[in-house]
Amino acid sequence: MGKDGAGMAKGKRAAGMAENRAKLIRAARAAFATQGYAAASMDELTASVGLTRGALYHSFEDKKGLLWAVVEQIDGEMAERLRAIREQAPTLWQGLLAEGCAYIEMALDPEIQRIMLLDGPAVLGDPSKWPGENACLDITMRTIRSLIEAGVVKPVDVEAAGRLLNGAALSAALWVAAADDPKEVLNKAVDAFRQLASGLLRQPV
Amino acid sequence: MGKDGAGMAKGKRAAGMAENRAKLIRAARAAFATQGYAAASMDELTASVGLTRGALYHSFEDKKGLLWAVVEQIDGEMAERLRAIREQAPTLWQGLLAEGCAYIEMALDPEIQRIMLLDGPAVLGDPSKWPGENACLDITMRTIRSLIEAGVVKPVDVEAAGRLLNGAALSAALWVAAADDPKEVLNKAVDAFRQLASGLLRQPV
DNA sequence: TCGTTCATATACGGTGCGTATGTGAGTTGT
DNA sequence: ACAACTCACATACGCACCGTATATGAACGA
Incomplete structure (x- = not known):
């Protein structure tokens, strides 16, 4: 059961996910900075990087979680x-x-x-x-x-x-x-x- | 045509309105302080003083306007x-x-x-x-x-x-x-x- | 090849805001 | 005193948005 051992094997998919995570964070930085947290729509934000809210809620707990990530960065x-x-x-x-x-x-x-x-x-x-x-x-x-x-x-x-x-x-x-x-x-x-x-x-x- | 001249005549109604305005501001201070601005529901807030959102949007521009009034006070x-x-x-x-x-x-x-x-x-x-x-x-x-x-x-x-x-x-x-x-x-x-x-x-x- | 897992999309329900419209009490004009 | 009008508020509606539950399709393992 290749849980985490494979490493490189699942690397490609994992990298894809991390990539989208990074894209979302980048988009969030722009959206939050220009529109403010409350006014930033997660629909628009995800669409702006070619994704949907599904991807967002897979990578982050919720909207607040995305803000946490941005703040940390x-x-x-x-x-x-x-x-x-x-x-x-x-x-x-x-x-x-x-x-x-x-x-x-x-x-x-x-x-x-x-x-x-x-x-x-x-x-x-x-x-x-x-x-x-x-x-x-x-x-x-x-x-x-x-x-x-x-x-x-x-x-x-x-x-x-x-x-x-x-x-x-x-x-x-x-x-x-x-x-x-x-x-x-x-x-x-x-x-x-x-x-x-x-x-x-x-x-x- | 008595536009604003009456003064005392319409005073009773105007006082009623100011009264409700004050009640809304008081409720808003409590709600905003405990739940935060974003989480405070205008439905709950107005209901808590026996009114509806209709009264709110008659006395204030919008939710932000209510916050302005609270901040000013x-x-x-x-x-x-x-x-x-x-x-x-x-x-x-x-x-x-x-x-x-x-x-x-x-x-x-x-x-x-x-x-x-x-x-x-x-x-x-x-x-x-x-x-x-x-x-x-x-x-x-x-x-x-x-x-x-x-x-x-x-x-x-x-x-x-x-x-x-x-x-x-x-x-x-x-x-x-x-x-x-x-x-x-x-x-x-x-x-x-x-x-x-x-x-x-x-x-x- | 077949089943499993994972990343993402789609569909749905609930909530909350702002607005358009209705309504009844009080006021004005005659 | 009665009709027209205004005002403070309630009701009803549409829209946007969040979070979740479900579906899908590709990669990976056996």
Whole structure:
């Protein structure tokens, strides 16, 4: 009874399924980002990639399950970008600031904004309990912990500081996204973010 | 032809309508807070106050219109509470901190959390463009402006600082609300909020 | 070759929204 | 005081959408 042993044998069919799964996720990212979760029709979505709702409900629990998959994917991508940015920064402190700014800029992407910041929390609940365990928050917290150990930052509660910083960046992003002149507002937002973050410093720069 | 001139004459009927409108809003606050906007059925909601959907669509544009009314009402109440808290504080700076803490605590209320922080932004879009012109943000900004004029706070962009502070408080609130031990987490959140806010000070305390 | 499994399509029921239409109470004009 | 009208609400309808139950057809194993 070739349950899972075959591997390559059933690989072709399995690959076909994974392929369609990926196609559905890609379509969902586009549909959720442009129309919003509630307004996105699963009929249209599946048809747009040449399938029907049957395929959807075979690969995912339900509409919410598809959103979970999308959120998980985007979360991973964001975390990867943040990690790269932090490692590029010359100092840990500049890394923290750069993370915050990058977060703000990322949230200008309609996909991230709509799915991760608006519909995601409303439909799936508190982001801190999401599948990837909120990779973005983890990264911020890791940076803050290092900064405390290095004596640069006051011994604050790491999770609290990380969450509030992320929250500040988030609302900044929503503000920038809705602005008439994003460039200018982005500068203001980044400035304010640095001011607030400097409150964590042991001694002012 | 008495179009609107009568006033008191049609007052009785108009009052009846306003009464039902208020009943619907009250029911909506409860339903939206407990079930969420999407899951709240307008049939059940109207029936719960002895009406039908006919009354709803006579008083409001649509389901979203009802949410607008609810949001407007809650926004006003929050603003009123914040105003009272700020006026009670001995100094402006303490007022700003107290506002932030009060905001966090208010967001523990499921009604505020679910409607104003989760479903509201997802369904109605960016809170900064809401009807009451975002009374809470206005209050924070007013306080910051006074603090800058008093020389206590650095000359930062008022709107930027206000938005980021609100955002920090918001995410703090969501964190506290989802915590197993709200009391303890609330303390951590408030601490972190003060640390961040102190970044705005011209000179450290 | 035949049966089994798996990925997907098709068919169905239920729910909920928005709208078009009906209705009775109250108001206006004469 | 009676007829015409308005208004607040109920009723009835169509439509879209989700989730599930069932059917199908291709690949794989024996």
